[in-house]
Amino acid sequence: MSAAAATTLTHLELLEAESIHILREVASEFERPVMLYSIGKDSTVMLRLAQKAFYPAPIPFPLLHIDTGFKFREMIDFRDKMAASVGAELLVWRNEPAIAAGTNPIALDTKRCCGLLKTQALLDGLNHYGFNAAFGGARRDEEKSRAKERIYSFRDKAGQWDPKNQRPELWNLYNSRIHPGESIRVFPLSNWTEMDVWQYIYQENIPIVDLYYAKERPMYVRGETLLPIEQSFVARLGEKPQMVKSRLRSLGCSPCTGAIRSDADTLPKIIAELMGFKESERANRVIDHDQEGSMELKKREGYF
Amino acid sequence: MATLAPNTFSIEAYLAEDSSRDLLRFSTAGSVDDGKSTLIGRLLYDTKSVYEDNLKSIEGKGTTAPGVLDLALLTDGLRAEREQGITIDVAYRYFSTERRKFIIADTPGHEQYTRNMATGASTASLAIVLVDARKGVLIQSRRHACITALLGVPHVLVAINKMDLVGYDEGVFEAIRRDFTAFFDELGELKPANIYFVPVSALTGDNVVHSTLAMPWYHGPSLLQLLESVPAADARADAPFRLAVQRVLRPNLDFRGFAGQIAAGTIRPGDAIMALPSRRTSKVKSIVTFDGELQQAYAPQSVTLTLEDEIDVSRGDILVSPESASVVTTNLTASLVWMDQNPLELNRRYLLKHTSRTVHAQVKSVGYRLDIATLEHQPASTLTLNGIGVVEIESVQPLAVDRYASSRITGSFVLIDPVTNATAAAGMIRDAVPVATGLRSASGPVSLEERANRWRHSGAYVELSGPVAFADDVERALFVRGAAVLRPDTASAETMAAMSAAGALVLTHTVAETQSVTVAGHHAAIASVDELIKFLEVHDILIGDSIH
Structure with a gap:
């Protein structure tokens, strides 16, 4: 390595330094920050970055999981284990009235189901605890409307996003001023790509939920689409699950998360598979395909 | 494998x-x-x-x-x-x-x-x-x-x-x-x-x-x-060292670390550093990260530094190399890009965010407006949305700055409208007038630290909103605590800045229905006097518990 190379950061080192800067800014400027922990790979990377940002002090804010009641059991176990291992306080919020009323994506449509179990639960949870800054693991490369989201995403009193009226963000200066009742969502991983996240997990040896790794799992097979059997009500009349070597590319609610056929049972194999991938990671999530621009509509209403 | x-x-x-x-x-x-x-x-x-x-x-x-x-x-x-x-x-x-x-x-x-x-x-x-x-x-x-x-x-x-x-x-x-x-x-x-x-x-x-x-x-x-x-990053590893302190990490009594992202330069254990604007100096004891201590770190890494001496450093301070320090100033010349629907108002109070420090500031004058198509310098008394000009700015509290041409991080700032909270302008520092070194307390017979130790607080400018009774209660509570608290009826921004820079706790009060406080850019709704005391402790203005 040349002398010059020794003082040039790699892309992952740069992204890490930027994310840590953001985490420290928010924790220092907001009275009531919280980290939304969704258990997925992005959230798990964000949690590691939070450990790094405040080391050797503990993470100075709690974790909040919005539980729809449809999360895979492996996810819930992993969540509890991770929170304990990093020594962070874990809060769980569920829209209990909607869950008790039997809300599910078959009875309603996915849009209304998400609206109640995710968006409404999130807004209620943030309100309940009085959080005014919430970290999320969203990345700009995930979806077109996310590409324009600021790192500090300002939300009005109803938790809604106005894409036409965003604050300019220059250099690394973030405007943290809000009026009472307003809040921000913060995305420390804004500039990370899916590949960066996997590379970082590999490089840092970060544990992730087993569901990301391929193994023989029972699935309802509908052409190219594999549906996990966790929620039996997704089954059609007479439909029988088959054992398929498969994995999840992104973790959502079990009724709406399709699996993919895969032999990738190690991290390098997952990354190799990703490099050959032709479909973006959200292609297997049913929710984004409801209608053109559906993510933007959800976000305007308060979805992450 | x-x-x-x-x-x-x-x-x-x-x-x-x-x-x-x-x-x-x-x-x-x-x-x-x-x-x-x-x-x-x-x-x-x-x-x-x-x-x-x-x-x-x-x-x-x-x-x-x-x-x-x-x-x-x-x-x-x-x-x-x-x-x-x-x-x-x-x-x-x-x-x-x-x-x-x-x-x-x-x-x-x-x-x-x-x-x-x-x-x-x-x-x-x-x-x-x-x-x-x-x-x-x-x-x-x-x-x-x-x-x-x-x-x-x-x-x-x-x-x-x-x-x-x-x-x-x-x-x-x-x-x-x-x-x-x-x-x-x-x-x-x-x-x-x-x-x-x-x-x-x-x-x-x-x-x-x-x-x-x-x-x-x-x-x-x-x-x-x-x-x-083309080279990917600005070559900043060989520039003079700059790190804006974002947070003081105190996990236990034995550890006090200053967390921030290196804006420029390289640092090693043993290197001398100076904290600005206080000008106190010390040496780097260790560079702490989750992945182990480092023998050197350089821009733009995010690190935590511990120092050899217990000098008073808090969020908003900048650690620099003493032989090539930033300029400590309250008067600067800057290019502004105006970003708000509301035009620039001269002599109105804005918040100026520079690195991790937020201070009150006013634009004193507009030197000229730049026509960015013809590059003409046009006389102007204000700037409107998307307007660009060169202005004179005066800050209430001191800032440690560099020229934008030498550092994009320590040479830039934003102006925030304190009423709407909009980001009103982006600023690039062209020049800065150094303040006379050593605010009298730094090198005088009584140091700022000695004052802080006696009064149990650092100097600060505290803006209260709420009923008059609330402000009265706050003033009384601070006084009873032993604070050097002042609540001038009328005072210019300059006077209040001088009093808080000298170590006093300066209160101002605006009558409003709901109670809130603003200190050094931090704003919060406040339910009680106790909560306000806690707020001031959290932001490192009040030290520890009250003395009796």
């Missing part, structure tokens, strides 16, 4: 190689019809960075001929844009090649979104300025080039687009190059260090990723080849 299949063996080699790639941030700017979105779509498409489902979603849409993909649709994200057919915001895009990773800030071309262009350019190492070959250097292109230069982007790449529509004519390319070179020369000291001209067609792909046979007269690199070869 013996159990891995052959294809995973190669992936590990790839991962090792990939982890050493660097990152280039670049911005794009162009007029509405210059084909900026098409160019980015082309870069993504030709570097195979687009997923099939995304391609599928744009098939048969857009304004291109049947069967030809409208690549602009890959980047035009928001519904409003699809409806209006223009790009209204900054969109960030990511792609990579075997050489490096890229972050694109795709910024709007329309004049009314000049501020978004400045936003995109603020973090860019390179800017692509697009010119329509049929139209030549328009006012719009000059505006873009000027903002790019003003924001200190070190590499500017002028992409002369739509060459296919002018018959790939060398004469057209050369004429535009001549015109643009003359314009850059007029920029004087702002002229970018490196300027490149590349003839391209985003629609056909000529010279974007791949070199083309259509223009045999052009012997230079393609646009992507240039992007892959």
Whole structure:
């Protein structure tokens, strides 16, 4: 390595330094920050970055999981284990009235189901605890409307996003001023790509939920689409699950998360598979395909 | 590793190689019809960075001929844009090649979104300025080039687009190059260090990723080849050390670490540092990270420093190399890009955020307004949305600054409207008047630390809102605690700054229905006097428990 190379950061080192800067800014400027922990790979990377940002002090804010009641059991176990291992306080919020009323994506449509179990639960949870800054693991490369989201995403009193009226963000200066009742969502991983996240997990040896790794799992097979059997009500009349070597590319609610056929049972194999991938990671999530621009509509209403 | 299949063996080699790639941030700017979105779509498409489902979603849409993909649709994200057919915001895009990773800030071309262009350019190492070959250097292109230069982007790449529509004519390319070179020369000291001209067609792909046979007269690199070869980051590791303290980490009584991102330079254990604005000095004891202690760290790493001495350092202070310190000032000259619907009001109180420090500041005068198309200096008394000018600013509390030309991080700031909370302006420091060294307390018979130890607080300016009774209770409680608390009936900003700089706790009060407090840019609703005390402790103004 040349002398010059020794003082040039790699892309992952740069992204890490930027994310840590953001985490420290928010924790220092907001009275009531919280980290939304969704258990997925992005959230798990964000949690590691939070450990790094405040080391050797503990993470100075709690974790909040919005539980729809449809999360895979492996996810819930992993969540509890991770929170304990990093020594962070874990809060769980569920829209209990909607869950008790039997809300599910078959009875309603996915849009209304998400609206109640995710968006409404999130807004209620943030309100309940009085959080005014919430970290999320969203990345700009995930979806077109996310590409324009600021790192500090300002939300009005109803938790809604106005894409036409965003604050300019220059250099690394973030405007943290809000009026009472307003809040921000913060995305420390804004500039990370899916590949960066996997590379970082590999490089840092970060544990992730087993569901990301391929193994023989029972699935309802509908052409190219594999549906996990966790929620039996997704089954059609007479439909029988088959054992398929498969994995999840992104973790959502079990009724709406399709699996993919895969032999990738190690991290390098997952990354190799990703490099050959032709479909973006959200292609297997049913929710984004409801209608053109559906993510933007959800976000305007308060979805992450 | 013996159990891995052959294809995973190669992936590990790839991962090792990939982890050493660097990152280039670049911005794009162009007029509405210059084909900026098409160019980015082309870069993504030709570097195979687009997923099939995304391609599928744009098939048969857009304004291109049947069967030809409208690549602009890959980047035009928001519904409003699809409806209006223009790009209204900054969109960030990511792609990579075997050489490096890229972050694109795709910024709007329309004049009314000049501020978004400045936003995109603020973090860019390179800017692509697009010119329509049929139209030549328009006012719009000059505006873009000027903002790019003003924001200190070190590499500017002028992409002369739509060459296919002018018959790939060398004469057209050369004429535009001549015109643009003359314009850059007029920029004087702002002229970018490196300027490149590349003839391209985003629609056909000529010279974007791949070199083309259509223009045999052009012997230079393609646009992507240039992007892959310019230095990725500002060379800041050899600059004087700068680190703005974001947070003091105190996990236990034995550890006190100063967390921040290195803005410039390199640091090693044993190096002398000076804390600004206090000018106290110490030595670095250790560089602490989650991954172990480091023997050296450099910009832009995020680290935590511990010091040999227990000097008073808090959020908003800057740690610098003592032999080449920043200027401590309350009076500075800066270029401003006005970003708010409400025009600049002279002598009105704004919040100025510089690194991790937020202070009150006023714009005292506008030197001139810059016409960014003609580069004329026009007399002006205010700046309106998207206006650019040079102004004199006075801050209530001192700042430790550098000139923007030498440091984009410690030389920049934003102004925030304290009523609407809007980000009103972006500022680039051109010059600063040093304050007389050693506020009397620093080197006088009684030090600030001694005062703080006696009074159990540092100097601060505390703005209260709420009923009069609330302010009375707060003043009484602080006084009973032993604080040097003052609540002047009338006082100028200068007087209050001087009193708080000398160690006093200065209170002001505005009558309002709801109770709140603002200190050093922190604002919070306050339910009780106890909560206010706690707030002041959390922000390191009050020290520990009350003395009796």
